[in-house]
Amino acid sequence: MDKIIDGKQIxxxxxxxxxxxxxxxxxxxxxxxxxxxxxxxxxASTVYVGNKKKAxxxxxxxxxAYELKEETTQEELLALxxxxxQKVEVNGILVQLPLPKNIKEDVIIKAISPQKDxxxxxxxxxxxxxxxxxxxxxxxxxxxxxxxxxxxxxxxxKECVVIGRSNIVGKPMAALLLKEDATVTVCHSKTVDLKSVxxxxxxxxxxxxxxxxxxxxxxxxxxxxxxxxIHRLDNKKLCGDVDFEDVYDLVSAITPVxxxxxxxxxxxxxxxxxxxxxxxxxxxx
Ligand SMILES: Nc1nc(=O)c2c([nH]1)NC[C@@H]1CN(c3ccc(C(=O)N[C@@H](CCC(=O)O)C(=O)O)cc3)C=[N+]21
Numbered sequence: 001m002d003k004i005i006d007g008k009q010i011x012x013x014x015x016x017x018x019x020x021x022x023x024x025x026x027x028x029x030x031x032x033x034x035x036x037x038x039x040x041x042x043x044a045s046t047v048y049v050g051n052k053k054k055a056x057x058x059x060x061x062x063x064x065a066y067e068l069k070e071e072t073t074q075e076e077l078l079a080l081x082x083x084x085x086q087k088v089e090v091n092g093i094l095v096q097l098p099l100p101k102n103i104k105e106d107v108i109i110k111a112i113s114p115q116k117d118x119x120x121x122x123x124x125x126x127x128x129x130x131x132x133x134x135x136x137x138x139x140x141x142x143x144x145x146x147x148x149x150x151x152x153x154x155x156x157x158k159e160c161v162v163i164g165r166s167n168i169v170g171k172p173m174a175a176l177l178l179k180e181d182a183t184v185t186v187c188h189s190k191t192v193d194l195k196s197v198x199x200x201x202x203x204x205x206x207x208x209x210x211x212x213x214x215x216x217x218x219x220x221x222x223x224x225x226x227x228x229x230i231h232r233l234d235n236k237k238l239c240g241d242v243d244f245e246d247v248y249d250l251v252s253a254i255t256p257v258x259x260x261x262x263x264x265x266x267x268x269x270x271x272x273x274x275x276x277x278x279x280x281x282x283x284x285x
Contacts, residue, residue, distance in 0.1 A: 119136070195217050205226045
């Protein structure tokens with residue numbers, strides 16, 4: 001088996017499954033629609049939003065793009081969200097983060113209907129995840145679970161260490177790993193002796209947001225390493241939170257950047273949109 005967990009390949013397989021499902025829904029007269037809102041023109045956001053639109057096109061999901069100017073007020077954005085909440089044909093609403101400083105992210109996230117919150121960021125969906133109930137799950141951690149499982153790696157009973165405690169990756173990642181019966185440790189910037197804690201991991205999830213911070217000193221031999229970071233270096237090349245070359249010979253499996261977690265994040269967003277369309281259809285019956 002190849003050591004490199006190919007996120008592009010695994011997400012392609014999942015996209016094929018979704019494409020079939022979307023065409024079956026089409027035959028029943030159900031169209032899947034995602035509204036994507038970007039405020040301002042942060043270049044990284046533009047790349048990610050572009051990738052989301054491409055994935056929608058490929059799978060057969062209709063995407064509605066809202067490109068709002070940097071000066072958009074919180075009230076204007078709330079008004080747009082309310083309009084999209086009301087529209088029956090819209091199954092998913094995605095507000096690309098980060099937002100400009102004059103807009104409060106938590107207020108915006110709470111305004112999205114939990115039934116259309118395909119990012120899984122609304123407190124209602126977070127609560128459902130933490131109590132083990134059905135709801136939308138944040139795409140990056142959900143995609144990581146798929147990557148691990150589809151690579152034939154067992155999670156149950158393993159020591160998993162998550163580095164990073166953000167609301168969109170670290171915390172939901174820990175909840176999902178727990179749900180899979182792993183033993184989970186969450187580390188962060190105040191963790192004393194991060195290296196020795198990381199070295200306990202059978203599965204190490206690096207989501208701390210520092211380029212190439214995780215080197216071989218943090219790795220137990222044979223560990224599975226999942227790299228959530230994405231950074232553009234001065235030479236324009238992308239890298240993750242893990243120093244890939246430095247750790248490669250030690251690990252049993254590792255995700256590359258690019259081509260690892262990123263493509264899977266987008267595919268899970270598509271999956272959530274399809275689920276939302278099915279759920280909304282069931283509610284109307
Ligand atoms: N409301 C919201 N939902 C998100 O899901 C969300 C967000 N805001 N804000 C930013 C983060 C980041 N994120 C990525 C998506 C795709 C790639 C991706 O496609 N990565 C490619 C490379 C892309 C490139 O060339 O830069 C790869 O890793 O192979 C990366 C990062 C979604 N996020």
